[in-house]
Amino acid sequence: MTAKKIRTAISPTREENFSDWYQAVIKGAEMAENSVVRGCMVIRPWGFGLWENIQKVLDKRIKATGHENAYFPLLIPKSFFQKEADHIEGFATECAVVTHTRLENQDGTLVPAGKLEEEYIIRPTSEMIIGESFSKWVQSYRDLPLKINQWANVMRWEMRTRMFLRTSEFLWQEGHTAHETEKEAREETETMLQEYKKFLESYLAMPVLEGEKTPEERFPGGDNTYSVEVMMQDKKALQAGTSHYLGQNFSKSLDITFQTRDEKEEFAYTTSWGVSTRLIGGLIMTHSDDDGLVLPPKIAPKHIVIMPFLSKKIATQKLTQPY
Amino acid sequence: MTAKKIRTAISPTREENFSDWYQAVIKGAEMAENSVVRGCMVIRPWGFGLWENIQKVLDKRIKATGHENAYFPLLIPKSFFQKEADHIEGFATECAVVTHTRLENQDGTLVPAGKLEEEYIIRPTSEMIIGESFSKWVQSYRDLPLKINQWANVMRWEMRTRMFLRTSEFLWQEGHTAHETEKEAREETETMLQEYKKFLESYLAMPVLEGEKTPEERFPGGDNTYSVEVMMQDKKALQAGTSHYLGQNFSKSLDITFQTRDEKEEFAYTTSWGVSTRLIGGLIMTHSDDDGLVLPPKIAPKHIVIMPFLSKKIATQKLTQPY
Numbered sequence: 001m002t003a004k005k006i007r008t009a010i011s012p013t014r015e016e017n018f019s020d021w022y023q024a025v026i027k028g029a030e031m032a033e034n035s036v037v038r039g040c041m042v043i044r045p046w047g048f049g050l051w052e053n054i055q056k057v058l059d060k061r062i063k064a065t066g067h068e069n070a071y072f073p074l075l076i077p078k079s080f081f082q083k084e085a086d087h088i089e090g091f092a093t094e095c096a097v098v099t100h101t102r103l104e105n106q107d108g109t110l111v112p113a114g115k116l117e118e119e120y121i122i123r124p125t126s127e128m129i130i131g132e133s134f135s136k137w138v139q140s141y142r143d144l145p146l147k148i149n150q151w152a153n154v155m156r157w158e159m160r161t162r163m164f165l166r167t168s169e170f171l172w173q174e175g176h177t178a179h180e181t182e183k184e185a186r187e188e189t190e191t192m193l194q195e196y197k198k199f200l201e202s203y204l205a206m207p208v209l210e211g212e213k214t215p216e217e218r219f220p221g222g223d224n225t226y227s228v229e230v231m232m233q234d235k236k237a238l239q240a241g242t243s244h245y246l247g248q249n250f251s252k253s254l255d256i257t258f259q260t261r262d263e264k265e266e267f268a269y270t271t272s273w274g275v276s277t278r279l280i281g282g283l284i285m286t287h288s289d290d291d292g293l294v295l296p297p298k299i300a301p302k303h304i305v306i307m308p309f310l311s312k313k314i315a316t317q318k319l320t321q322p323y
Numbered sequence: 324m325t326a327k328k329i330r331t332a333i334s335p336t337r338e339e340n341f342s343d344w345y346q347a348v349i350k351g352a353e354m355a356e357n358s359v360v361r362g363c364m365v366i367r368p369w370g371f372g373l374w375e376n377i378q379k380v381l382d383k384r385i386k387a388t389g390h391e392n393a394y395f396p397l398l399i400p401k402s403f404f405q406k407e408a409d410h411i412e413g414f415a416t417e418c419a420v421v422t423h424t425r426l427e428n429q430d431g432t433l434v435p436a437g438k439l440e441e442e443y444i445i446r447p448t449s450e451m452i453i454g455e456s457f458s459k460w461v462q463s464y465r466d467l468p469l470k471i472n473q474w475a476n477v478m479r480w481e482m483r484t485r486m487f488l489r490t491s492e493f494l495w496q497e498g499h500t501a502h503e504t505e506k507e508a509r510e511e512t513e514t515m516l517q518e519y520k521k522f523l524e525s526y527l528a529m530p531v532l533e534g535e536k537t538p539e540e541r542f543p544g545g546d547n548t549y550s551v552e553v554m555m556q557d558k559k560a561l562q563a564g565t566s567h568y569l570g571q572n573f574s575k576s577l578d579i580t581f582q583t584r585d586e587k588e589e590f591a592y593t594t595s596w597g598v599s600t601r602l603i604g605g606l607i608m609t610h611s612d613d614d615g616l617v618l619p620p621k622i623a624p625k626h627i628v629i630m631p632f633l634s635k636k637i638a639t640q641k642l643t644q645p646y
Contacts, residue, residue, distance in 0.1 A: 033456075035395070035396045035452070035455075035456075036400060036452075036455060037396040037398045037399070037400065037443065037452075040396040040397070040398065041396075042393070042394070042395050042396070042456050043393055043394040043395075044393055045391035045392065045393050045471070048391075048392050048393045048394050049391075049392070051394075052392060068368035068371075068372075069368065069371050069372070069375060070365070070366055070367055070368050070371045071365070071366040071371055071374075071494065072358070072365050072366075073358045073360040073363040073364075073365070073492060074363070074445070074476055074478065074492050075360045075363065075419070075492070076360070077359060077360065078426070078433060081426055081433055082432070082433050085426075085428060085433055086431075093425050093426040093427065093428070093433070094424065094425055094437075095424070095425065095426060096398070096421045096423075096424060096443070097421060097422065097423035097424070097425070097426065097435040098419045098420060098421050098422075098445070099420065099421075099422045099423065099435060100419075100420035100422060100442075101417065101418070101419060101420070101480040102416050102417055102418065102420070102480065103401070103404060103408075103416040103418060103420065103444070104416065105408060105416070108409075109405070110401060110404055110405050110408055110416070112420040112422060112442055114417075114480070119435055120360065120419070121426070122397070122421070122445070129358075129359075129360075132358075132359060133356075133358075133365050148368070152476075153397055153475075153476065155397065157424040157425065157437070169396060169397050169398070171394065
């Protein structure tokens with residue numbers, strides 16, 4: 001990756017067509033490209049290096065705030081969605097459905113075989129599959145708070161995709177926590193929102209406005225959704241991360257109960273929060289210009305030093321003079 | 324996680340039933356558990372901490388040997404497998420097949436809808452989808468060698484599963500490289516095999532024997548498969564990592580061609596190599612005993628110090644004496 005490749009005049013300019021300029025910057029810097037899989041991208045080394053840097057810094061903060069990483073299955077049984085569909089309005093259904101477990105060679109053509117009795121869905125988010133484990137791990141107030149994070153790929157069958165900003169498959173971290181009281185769960189929701197704000201401001205050098213989303217934009221099944229919104233150069237806001245207070249809704253549908261200090265049975269209060277590879281799209285739209293990719297120094301995978309070549313006379317004149 | 328939880332007498336012992344002992348160690352140390360998804364496991368924080376440590380150390384070595392990380396789609400179009408099925412004997416077909424893109428609510432029941440024209444397969448390994456990108460990125464000998472690594476989840480519909488050792492979904496790293504000459508590609512295959520050996524011996528403290536697999540055990544489509552085999556306490560060998568010299572086979576089926584130094588068109592020589600969460604199973608079977616989990620110090624996520632409580636008299640007597 002040479003500086004030349006990254007910084008060459010981009011056509012069109014931001015002024016002419018912001019959306020096409022954005023795609024051209026990504027192409028010019030070889031950060032990512034569309035793949036043969038509909039709506040999915042290939043994240044090339046330069047783009048992936050940014051994600052690795054984001055992961056490294058954010059993972060430290062997630063651990064410093066008392067969370068542990070774990071890994072849960074990619075596939076979710078259909079019955080889990082049925083549960084959610086029953087009690088959550090506005091339930092999203094665009095998703096990748098696994099129906100077969102084999103490819104069979106029939107007269108030279110591969111056809112799906114081994115039909116599943118119950119279909120699986122590729123996780124669009126993991127509240128349900130992680131909640132299922134929580135329901136086993138949480139018995140008493142002594143098991144709380146339970147604070148888990150997962151770095152993973154997720155998939156939503158998106159109709160209109162844009163690299164990094166909205167792709168069918170994307171990479172993210174998803175935090176999932178369970179608490180003894182509403183107060184504690186609300187504090188967790190706020191803590192992680194503030195962590196995102198600090199990270200975006202101090203590390204990615206983005207201008208952040210945080211606040212609560214309207215009921216229409218709320219995470220389905222949650223009580224409150226908060227987000228960090230970032231101002232892009234086209235004067236539009238980009239939702240860069242969300243933190244959800246889920247109340248007892250998921251606990252009730254997944255049976256996450258615990259014995260309280262006074263020996264009663266209660267449903268845990270849960271939260272979830274996440275940021276994704278969309279941050280890379282936000283980085284580009286915040287900092288880049290009509291000559292291509294510009295990155296804040298802390299996140300850049302490689303730093304470039306500009307070496308001026310001067311004639312000998314000028315060089316000795318200028319460079320030996322004190323500043 | 325307390326030491327007590329990890330180190331309590333395991334029933335049965337290794338002598339009595341090695342396989343049941345293995346499962347009991349994992350359960351006792353809360354490393355992983357079976358999930359509601361057939362053949363998939365939940366990797367709990369203690370187990371995942373081991374994987375994070377493996378990743379950290381191995382990722383440094385992968386980069387130090389000139390590779391860059393990237394990320395490719397989870398799904399692979401069926402036609403790619405058709406290509407492989409046409410020219411590779413022993414082609415494996417147990418895999419998760421995505422056939423629909425929506426769940427539709429029909430009279431209160433969710434049914435798969437939005438049938439795909441061409442089905443997708445969840446990657447069992449990424450030679451084909453990464454090779455597809457390579458065919459675009461490689462034009463001239465100047466683009467070679469191309470040395471890429473991916474940390475990812477993969478899926479194979481396994482009939483008999485054992486936690487960490489063989490699960491339908493597992494985590495791994497897969498290196499994929501393309502070279503100008505057979506010699507260079509063979510050197511790469513050997514270099515990464517030796518990297519695995521060094522890593523297993525010096526970091527995981529495992530006894531390693533490396534060598535070539537028989538033609539029957541070879542990676543389908545490869546010319547040579549080499550592996551690092553590790554001796555377990557039941558005197559059985561565990562395949563802990565593989566490195567494949569793929570010759571020009573994948574280049575030919577995926578059209579990875581380049582212009583040579585004397586301006587001819589040639590197919591690139593490719594390799595691939597990987598280790599997975601299976602290493603955690605190997606760690607357990609190498610080091611643990613009838614009291615539970617034992618880990619070599621470099622890989623352990625948490626270290627335990629044993630504090631002897633001695634009577635004052637003995638303490639001053641013993642501890643002030645020189646060794």
